[in-house]
Amino acid sequence: MKSVFRLTARVARLAAAAAWCVATAASAHPHVWIKYSAAVQMHGAAIVAVSETWLFTEGFPVQLAGIDSLPDNGPVGPAQTKIFHDQAFQSLAGAGYFSHLFVDGKPQTFRDPGDFRVSVVGGKIQYAFTLTLAAPVTVTGHQVELGIWDDSFFVDYEPDTANAITLAGHPAASCTAKPFADRAHPIFGGIVIPQATALSC
Numbered sequence: 001m002k003s004v005f006r007l008t009a010r011v012a013r014l015a016a017a018a019a020w021c022v023a024t025a026a027s028a029h030p031h032v033w034i035k036y037s038a039a040v041q042m043h044g045a046a047i048v049a050v051s052e053t054w055l056f057t058e059g060f061p062v063q064l065a066g067i068d069s070l071p072d073n074g075p076v077g078p079a080q081t082k083i084f085h086d087q088a089f090q091s092l093a094g095a096g097y098f099s100h101l102f103v104d105g106k107p108q109t110f111r112d113p114g115d116f117r118v119s120v121v122g123g124k125i126q127y128a129f130t131l132t133l134a135a136p137v138t139v140t141g142h143q144v145e146l147g148i149w150d151d152s153f154f155v156d157y158e159p160d161t162a163n164a165i166t167l168a169g170h171p172a173a174s175c176t177a178k179p180f181a182d183r184a185h186p187i188f189g190g191i192v193i194p195q196a197t198a199l200s201c
Contacts, residue, residue, distance in 0.1 A: 034056055034155055035160040036159060043169060045139050050099060056125045073123075084118045089127065098148055164179070175201040176199070181193050
């Protein structure tokens with residue numbers, strides 16, 4: 001009788017844990033949605049920078065002091081761009097601008113972003129910027145991947161197309177970029193599997 005009780009209690013604990021996971025997954029949701037694309041800037045088989053575009057499709061996260069009106073479409077002026085940069089974009093430095101480049105499993109370091117621009121596209125805010133690597137990364141002979149995601153899942157990053165990360169600059173003819181589900185870097189406590197792109201030459 002004792003062993004039956006123990007088995008039943010164990011099953012109950014497992015059932016409760018499973019129910020908690022399902023409930024957490026069902027109730028959790030991002031607060032900001034971004035569609036992204038990225039162009040990996042290459043010289044031959046070396047990555048030197050990543051140029052990114054983020055379109056806030058819903059839930060821009062902050063109210064910015066000094067932004068009273070924006071164009072219906074097109075680029076935002078220099079003064080307002082600085083407000084976006086200083087009040088919203090710059091604070092993402094601690095999160096590495098949600099950009100993850102791994103070489104043989106080791107995260108790589110980017111310099112401060114450059115060429116930051118803000119536009120209005122179809123009534124939505126769009127960022128464009130370039131992250132230059134602290135040192136160029138040679139792809140040949142290494143496992144290299146690039147992904148854009150928020151580990152906390154507060155921001156839901158979705159590729160704007162099936163192949164949102166592409167090669168640019170002067171890549172070697174042998175270089176390729178292939179999207180995949182990155183099960184090695186699950187986010188939000190392992191509930192969400194982000195998309196990444198494998199880079200090879």
